[in-house]
Amino acid sequence: MESVTHIVLLFCIISSSIVNSNQVETISPPILLSQYNVRHDAVTLSGFSSGSSMATQLHVSHSALFHGVALFSQAFYRCGPHSLVEFGLRCSKLGMGVFPYDFRLSIGDARRYEWMRLIDPLVNLRGQRIFVWIGELDEYVPLEMAMENAKFYETFTSNKSLIRTTVFHAKHLLPTTNFGDACDQDAGQNVYLGNCNYSGAHAALEFLLRDKANIINPFISTQMQNIPQEEGSLMAYDQSEFYSGRNITDEAMGTLGFIYVPKMCQPQFNIADEPCFLHVNFHGCNEWHPQVALRYIRNSGFLLVADANRILTVFPLTTRVPQNMDGCWDFFSYTGSLFATKKGKQIKIVKAIIDRILGKLK
């Protein structure tokens, strides 16, 4: 375990985000998740860094459920999948591009998994919308590794115009309009959010849902000093009930996650009973602590985009365990070799969470 920790520190995928005492807010007791009135034909995913890995793993595993995915600042599906060392050497800047992992290996894995029925048929990916964002100054993720997310998906989607790749002059971060330091500065102390005069949350959801709705940008017509406040409810939910084993911590997932229900998705305000959209966002490494996660969630831009566009948004949380000291989502097989398939332990839990909201799981 010691060595794993050292490798992680060496890779610096993570700089420690310490809970800042003046940021602490009270977390209400977790609710039990229930079904919500959401569209089943436009469920989307996004993630940052290790959360991007989780988003693409869930997307490829259960492609029949989804409409698209947004991937921020990470290498492609199953890059360097056998260990953190392999990932570090072959998929991160630590390896200096000497022996890069070939994305065609990942395409082969996906086809093999499809044949073994460990993932949904890949034909479901045709017509899906894929958004890829990367900062060219990223300290950890090589630009070409992130760009190969697009090459991976091009193999399976029907139309290249359904894939958008955006490159910014930015470090390893999720871009926002107003939070953190400038885009070209290290964002480790700001929960990996950067002030880029650009909302990654809006850009991603606008691209993913543009064939379903006219997605409004809540930041555009607003003075920077006057960002609107969110109007919906950000609530903790009990995540452990979705794990049938003894203790959800065994899978490096937290006992609670967060759900954001925009006002217009709450039954008492949704008079016309119009379904909302459903989106799931996955945090990066070292954002597992609920207080840190809240800081990330509140400042990421997702909540205001959710309000403006009736998007119910779920933020599942990991936790820190000895085999995963930084609370990363599993992108290097610490929960088992099938981590990127329907049999993946974290994937099973998040799938059950989505099913509950869709009303498929009582």
Ligand SMILES: *[C@@H]1O[C@H](CO)[C@@H](O)[C@H](O)[C@H]1NC(C)=O
């Ligand atoms: C690809 O998608 C774009 C945008 O949705 C559309 O305009 C174009 O006709 C599509 N091309 C093909 C070959 O389907």
Ligand SMILES: *[C@@H]1O[C@H](CO)[C@@H](O)[C@H](O)[C@H]1NC(C)=O
């Ligand atoms: C921010 O971006 C908008 C376009 O999205 C642009 O009009 C504006 O000048 C930019 N502001 C700064 C400070 O760069």
Ligand SMILES: *[C@@H]1O[C@H](CO)[C@@H](O)[C@H](O)[C@H]1NC(C)=O
């Ligand atoms: C689950 O395991 C963690 C770590 O071993 C422990 O701190 C926690 O109390 C356990 N929770 C339950 C409900 O047993």
